[in-house]
Amino acid sequence: MRNMESSAAGGGGGDLSSSFPSSVVSEWNFAVSRRYQYLLDKSTPHVLRRWMAFAVIASIYVIRVFFLQGFYIVSYGLGIYILNLLIAFLSPQVDPEIEDLSDGPTLPTRGSEEFRPFVRRLPEFKFWYSITKAFCIAFVMTFFIVFDVPVFWPVLLFYWLMLFTLTMKKQILHMVKYKYVPFTCGKQRYTGKKVVSTDDASLSRD
Numbered sequence: 001m002r003n004m005e006s007s008a009a010g011g012g013g014g015d016l017s018s019s020f021p022s023s024v025v026s027e028w029n030f031a032v033s034r035r036y037q038y039l040l041d042k043s044t045p046h047v048l049r050r051w052m053a054f055a056v057i058a059s060i061y062v063i064r065v066f067f068l069q070g071f072y073i074v075s076y077g078l079g080i081y082i083l084n085l086l087i088a089f090l091s092p093q094v095d096p097e098i099e100d101l102s103d104g105p106t107l108p109t110r111g112s113e114e115f116r117p118f119v120r121r122l123p124e125f126k127f128w129y130s131i132t133k134a135f136c137i138a139f140v141m142t143f144f145i146v147f148d149v150p151v152f153w154p155v156l157l158f159y160w161l162m163l164f165t166l167t168m169k170k171q172i173l174h175m176v177k178y179k180y181v182p183f184t185c186g187k188q189r190y191t192g193k194k195v196v197s198t199d200d201a202s203l204s205r206d
Helices: 002-043 047-068 072-090 124-141 153-178 198-205
Strands: none
Touching: 047 072, 047 124, 072 124, 072 153
16 A cells, blocks of 8 residues: 555656646746747837848848859748738728728828828738748748759749739729828828917017
8 A cells, every 4th residue: 555655656746847847948938938029019119220120131131042042932932922911011901892981981092181091901010020030931941951942043033023013013003093092101280370479469560
C-alpha cells in the first residue's frame, strides 16, 4: 500500500515538473506579445517614421534580391500581395455598388458642402503593417533555396505591370463614377463671423 502511495506521489510530481516549463513559456510568450503590441500602439501616430522604416526594409530586400539574382517567384508573389493591399487602401469601406447610399452617408467629393472623411476599407496603419510584414517574410524566404524557383523574370515583370495597369484603371474609373477622392488633407475648419472690437467700431464710425 505504501509503495502504491509513493508511486502515485512520484507520478504527481512528474506532472507538475512537466507543466512548469510550459507555463513559463506561455507567460513569456504573453509578455512578448503584449510588449510587441505596446510598441505598435506607440508607433501609430508616427506616420512618417513608420514609412521611413518601411523604405529601409524594402530597400534591403531589393538589394538582396538584386545581388542574389534569384527568388523572382517570391518577388512576384510579394508584388501581387502589395497590389491587393493597395486596392483595399484606395477603396471605400462601403462599396457604393453594393450598398444603397442614398439615405446614408455619402462619399466625400471635392464639391461637397459638408466635410466627410474618407473611410478606407484598409486603414493606413494596417496597410503599413501588412506591407512591412510581407517584406520581412519575403526577406526571410530568400535564405531558403527551396523558394528560388528558376523562372524567366521578364515575363513575370510584364505580367505584373499589365495586371497593375488594368487594376488601377478599374479603380480610377470607379473613383470617377462615384465621385470620391481616397485622400483627405486634414480636417476642414469652419470659422464664424469676425468679431469686431470696440476700437474698430469707433474707427469705422469716424
